Amino acid sequence: MYTNIPKGVKDPIFALNESFRNDPREDKIDLGVGVFKNELGLTPLMKAVEIAESAYVIKNQKTKVYKGLMGNEDFNQEISKLLIENESVRKTAAVVQATGGSGALRLISDYIYSVNPDCTVWVSDPSYANHTPILKDAGLTVCYYDYLDSDSRIVDMGRVTRTLVNSKKGDVVLLHGCCHNPTGADLNMTQWHEIADFMLMKGLTPFVDIAYQGLGDTLEKDVGGLNILLSVFKEVFITSSSSKNFGLYAERVGAAIVVCRDVERVSNVRRRLTNIALKSYAMPPNHGAAIVETILTDPFLKKLWIDELDVMRSQIKNNRKALHDALKESGYIGNIDFITSHKGMFSSFGWSEQFTDLIREKYGIYIVKGGRINFAAITTKDVTRIARSICYTQNVLNVGIAV
Known part of the structure; x- marks a missing residue:
């Protein structure tokens, strides 16, 4: 009865993340899954969350009803x-x-x-x-x-x-x-x-x-x-x-x-x-x-959380400017003005599947199909390498942005 089960479809982003985890290269870079990372490439607890959880939620918890x-x-x-x-x-x-x-x-x-x-x-x-x-x-x-x-x-x-x-x-x-x-x-x-x-x-x-x-x-x-x-x-x-x-x-x-x-x-x-x-x-x-x-x-925790959000948002904006400048310096072909005007974690460059496949296989940089980059995952030490890899890939394919 349960033998002819339709084949499930893999989510493309989580499939990309699985490929990243299985990639043995130590210098691989994940710009796919939408999580915020600090300059060390980690996603730690926010301080406000850590305090709220340990000092209030767990300490005062008397039941799991x-x-x-x-x-x-x-x-x-x-x-x-x-x-x-x-x-x-x-x-x-x-x-x-x-x-x-x-x-x-x-x-x-x-x-x-x-x-x-x-x-x-x-x-x-x-x-x-x-x-x-x-x-x-x-x-x-x-x-x-x-x-x-x-x-x-x-x-x-x-x-x-x-x-x-x-x-x-x-x-x-x-x-x-x-x-x-x-x-x-x-x-x-x-x-x-x-x-x-x-x-x-x-x-x-x-x-x-x-x-x-x-x-x-x-x-x-x-x-x-x-x-x-x-x-x-x-x-x-x-x-x-x-x-x-x-x-x-x-x-x-x-x-x-x-x-x-x-x-x-x-x-x-x-x-x-x-x-x-x-x-x-x-x-x-x-x-x-x-x-x-x-x-x-809690007024103290709310202010702490807002301050942390401000830092996260500033980091994303700084990452946007850094990649914009690095791409310009590396000779990117095409419009990149949108990078600094866009908001939030992502921008989509409109690259072809051939482009994202090649940059992953050759340079170990994981980008979602369509060219979506997570700017919240970029670290300062990787910006130049990311920009050069993008431009090298562009030169290899000799196609600019896919329409």
């Missing part, structure tokens, strides 16, 4: 404050803790399908690799809107709206709240207003995925676009992850949020979300959520 279907409600409240600036809007938000950002994406996807199964969800091309599989596995129809100008590698709002013209009333548009993955190209505030006006005119519902708050600009600026939408729309879907900005990757801490038309609808929507969760993981783990809640409710 379930927190309930909604998860840690103090965490839910604090995350909503971090994301939604208007208190009256927060009162209309149904917030449920989820198992990481991907778990939140699945929970919202299942919710959308349960209330609006005939809608299409529009996703940027390109987008986070797991967006489409999660949405489709929930039963939703997925279409794509153009996002980037291929030459400047910045957002082309004309292309965005030209493709979204084909959407219908009731459809959902998935937007990256900040630090677009994989491109690094974010909407500016003017463009957020433009997309808000366009979606309002078309009768579309925003779905905002926020996985990198604080790593693009400040915590407040990184949700500026979201709050523009919340000032216009009565219904908004939001997913949030604490993996990157708290460094809690393995703890799987996230939140699924549905902003409702009015306060009266909140309890019913929350019940619907928890009904969906009950059929899946039932209740999320509390440990990571307790750490986040502790940090956000």
Whole structure:
């Protein structure tokens, strides 16, 4: 009965990471998987996390009893404050803790399908690799809107709206709240207003995925676009992850949020979300959520965390400038101005699969297909070698950037 099992498909990023681990070369460099690394190439606990976990969470923990279907409600409240600036809007938000950002994406996807199964969800091309599989596995129809100008590698709002013209009333548009993955190209505030006006005119519902708050600009600026939408729309879907900005990757801490038309609808929507969760993981783990809640409710720890985020963000920006300058000095062919204007951990160079295969095989540099580089994984000592390897690969192939 269980012999003819369809062959599973390997996730390309985790497959790349597996190849990296199996590579015996001591000088190999991983620019693929999206984790922050310090100058030693390590991903240690943030100091605020370390203190919160040891001095508060573990020390004060007296039981491992379930927190309930909604998860840690103090965490839910604090995350909503971090994301939604208007208190009256927060009162209309149904917030449920989820198992990481991907778990939140699945929970919202299942919710959308349960209330609006005939809608299409529009996703940027390109987008986070797991967006489409999660949405489709929930039963939703997925279409794509153009996002980037291929030459400047910045957002082309004309292309965005030209493709979204084909959407219908009731459809959902998935937007990256900040630090677009994989491109690094974010909407500016003017463009957020433009997309808000366009979606309002078309009768579309925003779905905002926020996985990198604080790593693009400040915590407040990184949700500026979201709050523009919340000032216009009565219904908004939001997913949030604490993996990157708290460094809690393995703890799987996230939140699924549905902003409702009015306060009266909140309890019913929350019940619907928890009904969906009950059929899946039932209740999320509390440990990571307790750490986040502790940090956000303690003034000293919150300031320490924000200061650490500032340092991380500065390192990413410095890495961007360093690679930009090194590529220029090494004779890179093509536009690289976008590197320093992009936000967050990633930028996508648009390289061919042949390019990323060759730079991996010849120089031991692991880059995701399509040329996505994790700038949070670059160390000062490796910048020149990375830039030269990119340029050498370009010269070998004699093709510039793939279109």
